[in-house]
Amino acid sequence: MDIQAASKKRHEEFVKVQLRVSDAKVEAARLKREAAMLKTYNSFMGMNTREMTDELKAEHAIGLKLLREKLFCNNS
Structure with missing residues (x-):
């Protein structure tokens, strides 16, 4: 394996790790x-x-409804 191929492989591995870290940060922010x-x-x-x-009371009920929909409705 030449130096250029090894460098490319390390770069690809680095990019994969960066993507995993980025995904983990997005998930942490969502949680x-x-x-x-x-x-x-x-x-x-x-x-x-x-x-x-x-x-x-009406505003309170609307706020509860919106939060409940965001938290507990599964729109998948």
């Missing part, structure tokens, strides 16, 4: 975002709505 949404959803679920105005 972090999903965890933040779940934390917000749980916070919304625990809110006392008794003293909220009707307008605020």
